[in-house]
Amino acid sequence: MNPFLTPLALGFRLGVALRGWAYRSGWFKTRRLSRPVVSIGNLTTGGAGKTPLVRFIAQRLVERGWEPSVLTRGYGRRAGEDIIVLEPGPGRRAEAREVGDEPALLARVLPDVPIVICADRYRAGSVAEERFNVDVHLLDDGFQHWALAREVDVVALDVTQELSDWALLPAGRLREPCSALQRAHIVVLTRTELGGAHDLGKRVSCVNPGAEVFWSTTMLRGFVDVQNGGPLPVQDVRGEPLCAFCAIGNPGAFFADLRAWGFSVVAEEAFPDHHCYSPADLVRLTARARETGAVAMLTTEKDMMNLPREWLSEVPVAACAIEFEIAEEDAFVSTLLERLEHTRGRT
Secondary structure, eight states: OGGGHHHHHHHHHHHHHHHHHHHHSSSSSSSSSOEEEEEEEESSSSSSSSHHHHHHHHHHHTTTOOOOOEEEOEEESOOOOSEEEEETTOOOOHHHHOOOHHHHHHHHHHHSEEEEEEEEEHHHHHHHHHOOOEEEEEETTTOOTTTTTOOOEEEEEETTTTOOOOBBBSSBOOOOGGGGGGSEEHHHHHEEGGGGGHHHHHHHHHHOTTSSSEEEEEEEEEEETTTTEEOOGGGGGGTSSSEEEEEEOOOOHHHHHHHHHHHHHEEEEOOOOTTTOHHHHHHHHHHHHHHOOOOOOEEEEHHHHTTTTTTOSSOEEEEEEEEETTHHHHHHHHHHHHHTTTTTTTT
8 A cells, every 4th residue: 555645545535435426316327137137346456356256156157057148348458349249159269459358268268158348238238138048147347337237246355455445546456445345245255265364254244244255265276288278287397496477466366376385486477467468578587487497487367368379488388277166155156046036037
């Protein structure tokens, strides 16, 4: 947090409050889709594990017979079509620079789920309902998107990030004050393997006693070869010196996870969130790996979307395929479904 920017953060807080009042009073319009909406969002500018949570919820809904769509803005994509529809199908791929890195990743890991990218999420949902047999929408990064009504608000909170009303933008990373959690139905504490979950859970319960709070951990499922998308064995680099790089909202958590998983990270390189890697970046990363004696470079699946496919690195590069695990998973899914079941037949 930057204390010198605190006065600006107070102005930002006033703007957030006025915007919320405008929606609640009807000055700004909130529209409702025909199918129920589950918003998955956070309080910070990124790095809370929101995208893995979207994937987790989509997979659990599909397993139970639901047909979800994902509605997303596609942050970081280049200017082009104002709406992009990614139809479901095996082997689906999307270019990150065209749709955004997070939608590109979701398109790869959720091949059977339609994804609609548009700044106007009501329009995106309307298109999804017209073109596909969806019965629920997952609103990606939707906690602050008041323009679309939702049945369930799920909020991800990273236990490694500061949760303080003094840390509002631009002084800190918070988009809203902590009191905004009063709107949440379900709160998922992420990266609890790195500690601090008990205190954060108590804080959430004080702000919103009615919210259901769940703990989650980030587990390493394996490695993906960034050149061909194929799997790589984890044990081949266990104990060897490695160079790690990423361009995510909370790079420190990724580096900490790697060490918690037992890897020897001898060099770290962090870039701004959603960064598209240039040839100069790749030269710098390769040089960093060579000078530190790293036998391989590790990054995230999201970063893999922003690497040029033609990159032939002198040092092997792999993306960490992670698995999102929620303690008391059955209770989490039951809580979600209870809020959805009574709306399932709505047209």
